Amino acid sequence: MKIKYDEEYENIDGENLNLRRFDKYKYCLFLSDVGENQELFIVEPHWHEWLEIVHITEGEMTVYTPQGETIVHKGNTVVIGMQTLHKIVAETGHYNYQCIHINIGFILQHMSSSLLNDKVFIVQNEEEFQSYCSTLIQLINHDDVYSQLRYKASILNILALCVQETQSDLLDAKDEINDIFSDILFYVSTHYQDNISLQKLSQEFNYTTQHISLLFKKNLNTTYYTYLTKIRLDRAKFLLMTTQKRNLDIAIECGFSNEHSLISHFKKSYHETPSQFRKKHQIKDETIS
Template identity: 25%
Template sequence: MYLWESFPENMIKLRFADVGRGYANDGIIHEKTVPFVIVAQAITGQYEVASPLGNVTASGTEVFLAPSNLPLKITHRSQPDKATMSFQYIHLEFMLFETIDIFSVYTLPLKSDKEKGQQLGAIIAELLHLQDVSTKELAISHLLQRNELTSRLLNILLSLCHPPDDELINYQIYQSVVPVFTYIKKHLASSITMDDLIPLMPLSRSAFFQFFKKHFKKTPMDYLKSIRLNEAYRLLCYSDRSISKIADETGFSNSYHFSREFRKYFHKTPSQARITHRDLIDSKSLA
């Protein structure tokens, strides 16, 4: 039993979505870790994806799925008589209470079945069409259509998932931690300690620590670091701020500390992450 019927209407919000299509030469390997969910489908050819959670091959109408912050090694394979493969994808992030990645609560499989993959692929294609025909005059209409399509996509993804350990999902548990994440968001550029966060929940220090380990699989300070680094990644990709400015805005003591932690988490330097994203936007050549 799930308590969806008790959830407030504004509980789930799309924070980020980027849809695209492209081509890749046979055998091209793309290694990355990104702070958003990946839903990608090979139109021709197939994907071979290796990660710490396992290896999958996705072809035909199947899609490969990856939660945020999962190290991926993606190999693009063309059909035997072709030099390139073609694909479409969406990168997205849905939040609970505007603070919690919904797929930190639900466990996303590494790929879909063919039926669900066909449904997901059709939605991605519709989103791509909206992107292609978008105009200022139709902006509101297209925004409403995008919201409808991404909501349908989320519904399909959730139908493929199950809560960690098949536990009962009780929104009050996750709502109780919202003040902590709200504080972090408001003070992201500042130094934050356990002593700042613990008073925001009616828990002892040890219970606070165990709450994060149970529900988010991280210690409170590790979760704080992941929030800082994920926001830094977004700023690198979607702003022209300098690396030192981004380090300041996300609470790192200096650029060296930021670059070291960023590379440890995403397996590339901040500069490499920015260049990779710009190359993707320019060419749409890698999902």
């Protein structure tokens, strides 16, 4: 699976597109294309750091995510949230689409990315939404102050409508999402000594590994394995401070595969070996009592 980041926007081949535009500050990228698919056109699973908005003027496509599928008909606009793992399948026949990508950096200046992360939805207020998109496209290469203010206002209005259209879903799903993630964190905190890979969590909670990874990214701004390693290292530090156990025994008890793995992760995180840490921080028996 190819994971795509911001640099993908620098390398899009404009020769294969009907139109490709950046504004000078790269707040947005606008793409449009028209043609005919002789067979199903498939974009393999991937995710973007930027918000993606696709309007279908002609044709039909389906967006697949770990949560399900969203069919985008002619005249529909679909919003694909930041860091949302998705696959796109476009039907055969004539197609015509316009696509806007909004820079995550611009979004973070004005709102929390969690409001639109991991979201895919069909726009309901199509007329108002398209009016803002049309203004954005019209002004994307205008440099005068008046046009730039209207351009930025259009982006903000688009973001506001996106949040408005997902707000009820967010409220309904908030408790469920928090409960699920809390259960995952509790499981990790009580099974860190075991070999709990992402695949293991996926089987335990019946979610894809990609979805679990996105939960950690969205809620803790870290990866699952970084979080797991921190839990293990915190436990190792406690044992180094309060026991005389060997490094090997501590490594196994904390879920590391061997002593070398413990030492390697410890040095990477704390810039000293477990033995050096123990020498400086070990609590003597009389202090404990």
